[in-house]
Amino acid sequence: MKLKAIIVEDEENSREILKNYLAKYCPNVSLLGEAANVEEALLLIRNNPLDLVFLDVEMPYGNAFDLLDKVGDRQFETVFVTAYNHYAIDALNAHASYYLLKPISIDKLIEAVDYVSEIKEKENRLAHTVLQPNHRHVTGKITIPIQNGFEVLQVADIIYCQADDNYTNIFLKDSKKLVSKTLKYFEDLLQDNGFARVHKSYLVNVNAVTEYNKGKGGSVVLSNGKQIMVSPSRKKELLSYFE
CATH class of the missing domain: 2.40.50.1020 (LytTr DNA-binding domain)
Known part of the structure; x- marks a missing residue:
């Protein structure tokens, strides 16, 4: 399936690198836009049905966690892309799907996109079905x-x-x-x-x-x-x- 995505990153060079990697190695990602700060990101998120947001942590006028707080309820997955590893616990608590360190590993990027794709495919298949566990009811x-x-x-x-x-x-x-x-x-x-x-x-x-x-x-x-x-x-x- 095609993943509708945006990139939220204040450094233009980093945005270009990620865009090029996605175009070359992750053809199932359809980029709908880019944002350099929290306000631009909010506008994109509120005006587009998204599956995935690539999110830098540190930005002008707020950070990734400020953005997610402002978004509130969300149906998209997040992949954090940052040069700092000390945000990992905060990212986990913000329910990030993946945490990528700069410089970005192509293998890890593909792994992150594949993981989100699999989640979204499963969610879509189950969206209009009655939940019925395939595990037998236990009596132990x-x-x-x-x-x-x-x-x-x-x-x-x-x-x-x-x-x-x-x-x-x-x-x-x-x-x-x-x-x-x-x-x-x-x-x-x-x-x-x-x-x-x-x-x-x-x-x-x-x-x-x-x-x-x-x-x-x-x-x-x-x-x-x-x-x-x-x-x-x-x-x-x-x-x-x-x-």
Whole structure:
């Protein structure tokens, strides 16, 4: 599929390099415009349906994170392109799909574009279908430690798990349990039971997913009404459960 994209970069030379690389190595990217600052970028974003924004961090009159705050709800993916590696955590928290360091590696650029293409193709295929997990509904049980022994939980009753430092909150259909185990522990325990890690802090039962929203960078709504953001690095895995 063609990805409708823009470049947000204040340095003209950097814009030209990226444009040339995209034209030569990423023919599935259709550039709709360029912006040198936050205000120009906002105008392009608000006037074009976009799939992808290549985004420099430092710009005049604001930075990439200021821009994303002003945009608010968004349905496009972001690929950060910067000369500074210390923004990586901030980019992750801003739900960036990829983080490219200057000078741009052609292989990494192709990898980033391919990753976004795959996400968008999956989202488009699922846009007009009823979400139906391809994983069988589970009927197993797990045990969790309690003060005097252990408690048995029905796996099918678990809607999602949320990290709380070295503890995990397990949200069931009608209750919540705080367990002295990490989220990684439950991810490993439930990996063959239709549970997907959608965020560094969340593990969800795919059978409990009722909606997938492309807005806000991607989120799921669960059977109890809880809405959870989906990290870009986790989208492809989650969406594969519904194909």
